[in-house]
Every structure is written in C-alpha cells, then in structure tokens.
Amino acid sequence: MPKVILPDEFSFCFGVERALEIAKKYMEKGEYFDTLGEIIHNPHVVAKFEEKGIHVINDPEKSQKNKILIRSHGVPPDIVEKIKNLGKDIIDATCPFVKHAHESARKLVDEGYCLLIVGKKQHPEVIGIQGYARGKGHVVLKEEEVDKINLKGKKVGIVSQTTMLLANVKTVIDAALKQNPKELRYINTRCSTTERRQNATRELAKKVDAMVIVGGKHSSNTNRLFEIARQHCKKAYLVESYKELKPEWFLDVETVGVTGGASTPPEDVLKVKETIEKINTRR
Ligand code: SF4
Incomplete structure (x- = not known):
C-alpha cells in the first residue's frame, strides 16, 4: 500500500470558503437566491446547491429570485448595474483578492497607464478585471x-489574473521591458493562497513517485496545480472523484502526493487519500 502525503493546504481556498459561508448564512435565514455562474468549479457542490433550489444562471434576467449571488470570481461593473436595474439585491461574494485586481486595473487606467492584464481572455475573472479597466486593458499571456x-x-x-503563475507574469514583464517603455508599473494581484499551493505542490511532486490532483476539470487553479505536478513528477493525474482512480497508476509506487484545488471540498481529497492507501501496488 502506498504512503500518501498531503500538503498543509489541500482544499477550499479562503475566497471560496468565504463565498460558501456567505451563501450558507443566507440559506439559514431562509433567504434564497440564484448564483451568477457556478459558485465554485465543483460539480458535486453545485449539484448540492441545485437540490436546495439554488440555481446557476448565466444572465441575471433569467433569475426568478429577488437576490443574486456574485461568486468569488467577481463580475464587471456593468453586470452589477444590470442586476440593480432589474430591482434585485446583490449578495457580493467576490473574493477580496479579486477586488484588489479590479481596483488596481481601474487605478492604472485612470492614471493613464497602458494596461496589460496577464491572464486568459475568456476567464470570468479576467472579464471582470477588464470591465473595471473600462475595456482598455490588453489581455496577454505570451511574449x-x-x-x-x-x-x-x-x-x-501590469496586473494579472489572481491564479497566474509567476513565470507567466515574468514573461509579460520581460517582453514589455524589451520595448523600452517610459515607465513600467506592476501591481501584484496574484493571490497568496495560489502561490503557497503552487509551491507546496511543486515541492511535494519533486519527492513522491506519483501525484494526484483532486478537483473540477474546468477549474483554472486545479489545472495549474496539475500542470505543476506534471512538470515535476512522471506520474501525475487529475481526478474529480476517488471513483476515477485506477489501481494500475500506482504499480510499484511507494509514495503518493495528493492535493486539491481551491474549489475542492476537503472530503473529496480525503476520500482519494483513503482509497489510494488501500490499493495494492505490487505486480
Ligand atoms: S484562489 Fe485566491 S483569489 Fe481566487 S478565490 Fe481563492 S483566495 Fe480568492
């Protein structure tokens, strides 16, 4: 049976936990709402909310409820206005780190900087940041x-999506400096949780025989952890649930590192750990 090692942080990040707590408080008061986009990128958690009548909507006009929850990713200001104009209340669960990225982008644009946003164009968080930059940012990732x-x-x-790797930010800073700008101002909008998790995943991946990352396959931060695990460990796997684990992955494996993304419930990670600990690794 392999030995399974977990890092100190392996589950919900601060922002996701906060969003879930906010949602829970409203539900306890019997006040129901819909969520604009999935509250977290985890199909099991979203299904549990659906069972309780909390629906995922993509357009505020589609909601039959009086309240709409904005998830930790945040939204652009025009969406906030749209919700208000519909006469609905906002439950704002935007992560404070994302709010910092919003404010930083707006400030740089207001002060006349040509803004580069390091991130993925279609990511909801980047759409929000771009909104606060009044659409004036250039979303970039490559040189x-x-x-x-x-x-x-x-x-x-320069600002970035909170989950960006330091390497991505450096690529953009170096490429910008090559052009000899008059001034370059970088505001660090990366989230410390992300950085700590990425470092812990890297260190763990270097010392184990196999790595398993647990989390939603559409979750950007989970995918980044998987990317890092793959770079440092020959056997790296991404699963949403313990049901996807295959015994053959662990043949001749003595140590396995297991961790979860920022939207992975702790019980999902612990279930993966327990399942691996029971697998026979001998041929
Ligand atoms: S990953 Fe960081 S920025 Fe994103 S929700 Fe979690 S704590 Fe906030």
Missing part, C-alpha cells in the same frame, strides 16, 4: 502577444 502592442515610450501598467 508574442505583448510584441504586437506598441509600448515604446509609454507608461505601462
């Missing part, structure tokens, strides 16, 4: 994307 923007002699401001 060649920065090369296409004229930054020579300009004041350049």
Whole structure:
C-alpha cells in the first residue's frame, strides 16, 4: 500500500470558503437566491446547491429570485448595474483578492497607464478585471502577444489574473521591458493562497513517485496545480472523484502526493487519500 502525503493546504481556498459561508448564512435565514455562474468549479457542490433550489444562471434576467449571488470570481461593473436595474439585491461574494485586481486595473487606467492584464481572455475573472479597466486593458499571456502592442515610450501598467503563475507574469514583464517603455508599473494581484499551493505542490511532486490532483476539470487553479505536478513528477493525474482512480497508476509506487484545488471540498481529497492507501501496488 502506498504512503500518501498531503500538503498543509489541500482544499477550499479562503475566497471560496468565504463565498460558501456567505451563501450558507443566507440559506439559514431562509433567504434564497440564484448564483451568477457556478459558485465554485465543483460539480458535486453545485449539484448540492441545485437540490436546495439554488440555481446557476448565466444572465441575471433569467433569475426568478429577488437576490443574486456574485461568486468569488467577481463580475464587471456593468453586470452589477444590470442586476440593480432589474430591482434585485446583490449578495457580493467576490473574493477580496479579486477586488484588489479590479481596483488596481481601474487605478492604472485612470492614471493613464497602458494596461496589460496577464491572464486568459475568456476567464470570468479576467472579464471582470477588464470591465473595471473600462475595456482598455490588453489581455496577454505570451511574449508574442505583448510584441504586437506598441509600448515604446509609454507608461505601462501590469496586473494579472489572481491564479497566474509567476513565470507567466515574468514573461509579460520581460517582453514589455524589451520595448523600452517610459515607465513600467506592476501591481501584484496574484493571490497568496495560489502561490503557497503552487509551491507546496511543486515541492511535494519533486519527492513522491506519483501525484494526484483532486478537483473540477474546468477549474483554472486545479489545472495549474496539475500542470505543476506534471512538470515535476512522471506520474501525475487529475481526478474529480476517488471513483476515477485506477489501481494500475500506482504499480510499484511507494509514495503518493495528493492535493486539491481551491474549489475542492476537503472530503473529496480525503476520500482519494483513503482509497489510494488501500490499493495494492505490487505486480
Ligand atoms: S484562489 Fe485566491 S483569489 Fe481566487 S478565490 Fe481563492 S483566495 Fe480568492
């Protein structure tokens, strides 16, 4: 049976836990609402909310309820306005780290900086940040994307999606500096939770024979942990549930690192740990 090692943080991050707590408090008071997008990227948790009548909507107009919850990813200001104009109340569960990214983007644009947002264009958090930048940010991830923007002699401001790797941010900063801007101002909007988890995953992956990342396959931060695990460990797997574990993954394996994404419930990670601990690893 393999030895399973968990890092100190392996489950919900601060922002997700906070959003779930906020939701719970309203439900305890008997006040029901819909969530704009999934409250967290975890199909099991979302299904539990659905059972209680909390529906996921993608457009505030589709809600039959008086209250709408904004999840930890946040939304652009025009969506906030839209909800208000519909006469509905907002339950704001936007993570404070995401709010910092919103405020930083707005400030840089207001101060006349040409704004680069390091992130993925379609990510809901980036759409929110871009909204606070009044649509004036350039969303970039690769050097060649920065090369296409004229930054020579300009004041350049940089923020990032909270879950970005430091390496992605450095790529963009280096590419921007190559163009000789008049000034480059970087505001660190990466979230400390993400950084700690990524570091812990990297260290764990280096010392075990196999790594298992537990979390929603559509979760950006879970996928990043998987990416890091794969870079440092030959056998790395991503699962949503213990049911996906395959005994053959653990043949001749002595140590397994297990961790979860920021939207993974602790019980899901612990169930994976217990299941692996019972697998026979001998041929
Ligand atoms: S990963 Fe960080 S920024 Fe995102 S919700 Fe969690 S604590 Fe907030």
